[in-house]
Amino acid sequence: MVxxxxxxxxxxxxxxxxxxxxxxxGPDDLRAEARFPTTTPDETIRQVIEFFQPYRGRLAALxxxxxxxxxxxxxxxxxxxxxxxxxxxxxxxxxxGPLRRALGVPVGFDTDVNGAxxxxxxxxxxxxxxxxxxxxxxxxxxxxxxxxxRLVHGLLHxxxxxxxxxxxxxxxxxPGVCPFHGDCFEGLASGPALEKRWGARAExxxxxxxxxxxxxxxxxxxxxxYICTLSPQRIILGGGVMxxxxxxxxxxxxxxxxxxxxxxAPALLDSIETYLTLPALGDRAGVLGAxxxxxxxxxxx
Ligand code: ADP
Ligand code: ZN
Numbered sequence: 001m002v003x004x005x006x007x008x009x010x011x012x013x014x015x016x017x018x019x020x021x022x023x024x025x026g027p028d029d030l031r032a033e034a035r036f037p038t039t040t041p042d043e044t045i046r047q048v049i050e051f052f053q054p055y056r057g058r059l060a061a062l063x064x065x066x067x068x069x070x071x072x073x074x075x076x077x078x079x080x081x082x083x084x085x086x087x088x089x090x091x092x093x094x095x096x097g098p099l100r101r102a103l104g105v106p107v108g109f110d111t112d113v114n115g116a117x118x119x120x121x122x123x124x125x126x127x128x129x130x131x132x133x134x135x136x137x138x139x140x141x142x143x144x145x146x147x148x149x150r151l152v153h154g155l156l157h158x159x160x161x162x163x164x165x166x167x168x169x170x171x172x173x174x175p176g177v178c179p180f181h182g183d184c185f186e187g188l189a190s191g192p193a194l195e196k197r198w199g200a201r202a203e204x205x206x207x208x209x210x211x212x213x214x215x216x217x218x219x220x221x222x223x224x225x226y227i228c229t230l231s232p233q234r235i236i237l238g239g240g241v242m243x244x245x246x247x248x249x250x251x252x253x254x255x256x257x258x259x260x261x262x263x264x265a266p267a268l269l270d271s272i273e274t275y276l277t278l279p280a281l282g283d284r285a286g287v288l289g290a291x292x293x294x295x296x297x298x299x300x301x
Contacts, residue, residue: 008023008059010022010059011289012062015112017037017038018037019035019047022034023055026288045098049102060294061105061107063291063294063295064099065114065116065293066110068083068085069156069159080096080097080109082095095109106298108293108298112144113134113144116144116289118151120280122295124236124279125236125277125280132234133160135238135239137237137238138238139190139240141190162186164184177196189215197211207245217254219247220251223251227263238279252272252273252275256268
């Protein structure tokens with residue numbers, strides 16, 4: 001039997017703007033942490049290896065929760081790669097391989113949002129559930145899903161930020177910022193979409209600005225689609241944009257209005273406050289998720 005609490009793990013939250021690395025076994029046992037900006041793949045990977053070098057031989061496994069798209073197919077020759085990202089210099093980058101070779105440990109590799117979902121499942125707002133979604137609304141929009149106790153991979157991995165939503169051109173003439181789809185969910189409701197539509201950074205828009213009612217409307221439309229397709233027991237909403245406290249109540253009301261009483265689950269009808277909730281792990285969700293991926297790579301936890 002594996003006693004994961006007594007073992008040390010490494011976690012890498014690989015983001016498009018910053019990397020966060022940590023050594024530990026969970027939220028109450030984090031022994032070292034470092035963060036640095038995402039520069040070139042060579043330099044960034046070198047910094048990750050340097051951070052973990054003192055722990056070489058003492059780590060049971062390394063977990064990487066990465067921005068993407070990524071290759072998660074263990075039978076693919078490019079497993080562990082960041083594949084088609086528009087981020088300059090990072091397309092077709094082998095991220096897991098050099099770290100596994102340099103540190104000599106098993107590597108658990110998944111999307112940033114699947115990692116965050118796993119972390120929230122183990123230590124946060126999704127404990128005890130087996131089917132739920134972790135959605136981030138930040139520079140991009142992405143969702144990680146656990147269904148029946150397993151993180152969803154499937155064909156590649158879900159791309160929940162790129163679903164199409166109805167847009168009323170009278171109310172919102174903005175064509176969206178997604179380079180692939182224009183007015184998909186991410187194109188309409190990510191932080192950069194807010195900034196471009198309203199001409200000011202999202203964090204500077206006042207709480208009573210009309211941006212927020214429209215934002216809550218789009219998020220509610222997307223959540224309604226996920227609720228009807230995956231039947232999640234809870235949805236956790238993270239990312240920089242969710243730091244606006246007025247958003248969540250509007251999203252909850254919007255979801256209830258859109259579903260219109262059709263799905264007769266008490267969680268939706270009577271306790272929407274716990275059904276649609278913020279991450280319990282706060283800004284540690286990413287790196288703790290990476291630690292959880294490390295643990296899962298060597299156990300059935
Ligand atoms: P990333 O997605 O790059 O990992 P974040 O989740 O912090 O990082 O998202 C960054 C985006 O969130 C930016 O577009 C920024 O404008 C927006 N943002 C950050 N803080 C706030 C805030 N307090 N209110 C609204 N939007 C915010
Ligand atoms: Zn898109």
